[in-house]
Amino acid sequence: MTTPTSPAPVAPAAPAPVLLPVATARQTRARLRVALGGRWPVLWAAVAALVVDSALTLVGPLAIGRITQAVTDRRTPDALVGPVLFLTAAAVAGALTGWAATVLLARVVLTVTGRLREDAVAAALALPVDAVEAGGSGDLVARVSGDAERVSEAASGALGDFGAAALTILAALAGLAALDWRFAVAGLLAAPLQAHTLRWYLRTSRPLYAAGRTAEGRRASALLGAFTAPATLRALRLGPGRRAGVADASAEAMAYEFRATRAATRFYGRLNIAEFTGLAAILLVAWALVRTGRADVGAATAAALFFVGLFDPVNTLLGTFDSVQQAAAALARIVGLTLNGPVDQARSDASPGRPGAGIAVRGVRHRYGDGPDVLHGIDLDIRPGQRLAVVGATGSGKSTLATLIAGTRPPSEGDVTLDGVPTGDLARTVTDGGRRVVLVTQEHHLFPGTVADNLRLACRDASRDELDAALAAVDAADWTAALPDGVDTIVGPGGEVRLTARQVQQLALARVLLLDPDVVVLDEATAEAGSDTAQTLDRAALAVTEGRTAVVVAHRLSQAATADLVAVLEDGRVTELGRPDDLRAADGTYARLWASWTRGRP
Numbered sequence: 001m002t003t004p005t006s007p008a009p010v011a012p013a014a015p016a017p018v019l020l021p022v023a024t025a026r027q028t029r030a031r032l033r034v035a036l037g038g039r040w041p042v043l044w045a046a047v048a049a050l051v052v053d054s055a056l057t058l059v060g061p062l063a064i065g066r067i068t069q070a071v072t073d074r075r076t077p078d079a080l081v082g083p084v085l086f087l088t089a090a091a092v093a094g095a096l097t098g099w100a101a102t103v104l105l106a107r108v109v110l111t112v113t114g115r116l117r118e119d120a121v122a123a124a125l126a127l128p129v130d131a132v133e134a135g136g137s138g139d140l141v142a143r144v145s146g147d148a149e150r151v152s153e154a155a156s157g158a159l160g161d162f163g164a165a166a167l168t169i170l171a172a173l174a175g176l177a178a179l180d181w182r183f184a185v186a187g188l189l190a191a192p193l194q195a196h197t198l199r200w201y202l203r204t205s206r207p208l209y210a211a212g213r214t215a216e217g218r219r220a221s222a223l224l225g226a227f228t229a230p231a232t233l234r235a236l237r238l239g240p241g242r243r244a245g246v247a248d249a250s251a252e253a254m255a256y257e258f259r260a261t262r263a264a265t266r267f268y269g270r271l272n273i274a275e276f277t278g279l280a281a282i283l284l285v286a287w288a289l290v291r292t293g294r295a296d297v298g299a300a301t302a303a304a305l306f307f308v309g310l311f312d313p314v315n316t317l318l319g320t321f322d323s324v325q326q327a328a329a330a331l332a333r334i335v336g337l338t339l340n341g342p343v344d345q346a347r348s349d350a351s352p353g354r355p356g357a358g359i360a361v362r363g364v365r366h367r368y369g370d371g372p373d374v375l376h377g378i379d380l381d382i383r384p385g386q387r388l389a390v391v392g393a394t395g396s397g398k399s400t401l402a403t404l405i406a407g408t409r410p411p412s413e414g415d416v417t418l419d420g421v422p423t424g425d426l427a428r429t430v431t432d433g434g435r436r437v438v439l440v441t442q443e444h445h446l447f448p449g450t451v452a453d454n455l456r457l458a459c460r461d462a463s464r465d466e467l468d469a470a471l472a473a474v475d476a477a478d479w480t481a482a483l484p485d486g487v488d489t490i491v492g493p494g495g496e497v498r499l500t501a502r503q504v505q506q507l508a509l510a511r512v513l514l515l516d517p518d519v520v521v522l523d524e525a526t527a528e529a530g531s532d533t534a535q536t537l538d539r540a541a542l543a544v545t546e547g548r549t550a551v552v553v554a555h556r557l558s559q560a561a562t563a564d565l566v567a568v569l570e571d572g573r574v575t576e577l578g579r580p581d582d583l584r585a586a587d588g589t590y591a592r593l594w595a596s597w598t599r600g601r602p
């Protein structure tokens with residue numbers, strides 16, 4: 001008897017993410033050329049070594065052919081000395097050229113994959129938050145880990161094998177033709193079959209691999225989504241929905257893997273038929289030529305050995321298409337990241353640093369996804385060195401405006417510029433441009449390591465004095481000095497000391513001082529108004545904004561009182577803009593907010 005059970009409520013699976021862009025073949029090639037940089041001479045040297053190495057593979061069959069002929073002719077053992085010495089010299093030379101090709105190729109490959117990986121990580125870190133939100137962080141992780149790994153592996157293994165195999169095939173065909181053109185023609189009988197098989201395979205497997213990699217990205221996104229906020233998922237019984245989402249994404253990825261494996265099996269089966277056809281043709285031609293005295297047994301032996309020697313390289317060549325294709329698909333996805341990634345350094349160099357750092361917000365509207373506008377046409381000018389406080393009720397759009405000004409999220413419409421350069425471009429600039437505008441939110445993260453390590457993330461070369469000065473400026477000198485090992489105390493995850501939220505926030509602010517940006521956007525509110533913590537953090541925030549252009553989302557009105565300018569945001573619109581004293585004196589929203597804020601406060 002089956003017991004009826006009440007089904008758990010099934011929540012809808014997470015919506016399918018819009019994946020990050022994938023580069024076209026032309027964009028990928030252009031990126032590879034850039035990554036090769038000054039490595040062309042090394043690459044050509046590696047190719048030359050491979051060519052010599054491949055030519056030397058002809059020596060074996062030729063020498064064995066000569067030995068077979070000498071035995072057939074019943075010559076004295078002295079006749080074997082020449083071919084044997086030849087064979088030995090070729091083996092030594094082949095080992096040397098093979099070694100040189102491997103070393104040279106490794107140098108190029110390591111440089112290029114290293115550069116691509118650095119670019120991918122820099123681009124990933126610089127991606128606008130909405131691109132990551134829309135694409136799902138799983139896709140991003142899959143690209144900078146799995147895809148990057150696939151490219152490295154193929155580059156350091158399959159690519160060299162592929163090149164060596166192609167050259168060996170060319171050398172063997174040339175060797176066959178040199179023995180007798182009819183051998184080459186017989187051997188080439190296998191080529192139409194191989195070409196047809198390869199064309200069929202490429203047509204079948206290329207889209208399979210591309211779609212398979214995309215499906216893997218979706219699976220990674222679904223997995224990450226399933227682990228996000230587990231407490232909420234459990235409390236609201238949303239687990240089954242997420243599980244179903246993961247199962248669907250996994251089934252899709254697995255279906256592609258099965259189809260790819262089936263295609264590979266059929267591919268190798270057809271190649272065996274091609275090999276049989278070619279070898280049978282060579283043996284028939286050899287028989288006919290030897291019978292009619294147009295070739296001797298030695299040449300026939302060498303021809304058959306040349307052809308048999310082709311099996312491996314042909315299989316390697318066609319087989320490594322697998323890895324090379326997969327790597328190409330992975331590479332296109334990595335390069336795709338950089339399409340949205342760091343911008344041309346020249347553009348940020350065009351803009352001077354302080355003191356001209358003024359922000360212009362023009363006609364800015366914003367909506368999340370397909371949702372309604374949450375900002376409705378904002379225009380603001382923040383002059384160099386000015387401090388603007390943004391106040392407003394919960395949900396009025398303050399944090400959204402802060403991310404748009406900082407450039408971590410592009411506005412749906414309108415522009416935000418710093419000295420004429422879109423702040424989004426500055427945020428994506430790989431080097432110092434990215435430091436011109438810094439956003440401090442309430443999401444602070446302590447990285448594994450010491451207090452000093454956490455600070456030096458902002459400025460790797462900061463001296464101990466500079467660290468101390470930054471800590472003192474945010475009121476953190478006393479407690480850091482009191483830690484068991486001072487700033488050398490390990491505080492990150494698993495560290496010896498647990499820091500309070502206020503202390504973590506102080507470290508984040510000290511990091512901003514070390515970064516020394518032109519513009520600071522502060523959107524942090526983890527302290528209750530009026531508390532000691534709030535006062536400490538207000539002082540620290542003031543120190544960080546000192547002498548810079550600053551936008552402060554004033555979660556506590558005490559943060560607005562010290563600003564040069566206050567913007568009141570209501571339902572995504574700036575309804576008041578002016579000096580705090582003037583707005584307080586006027587009979588508007590800010591005056592009302594201020595009155596209720598100060599009520600009951602000393």
Ligand SMILES: Nc1ncnc2c1ncn2[C@@H]1O[C@H](COP(=O)(O)OP(=O)(O)OP(=O)(O)O)[C@@H](O)[C@H]1O
Pocket residue numbers: 368371374392393394395396397398399400401
């Ligand atoms: N990632 C997001 N996706 C969809 N809607 C969002 C997102 N972030 C904010 N919103 C919506 O945009 C509107 C403005 O939110 P925002 O966080 O900018 O307001 P806020 O004034 O900073 O609020 P708070 O003071 O509570 O932080 C709100 O309606 C909010 O629900």
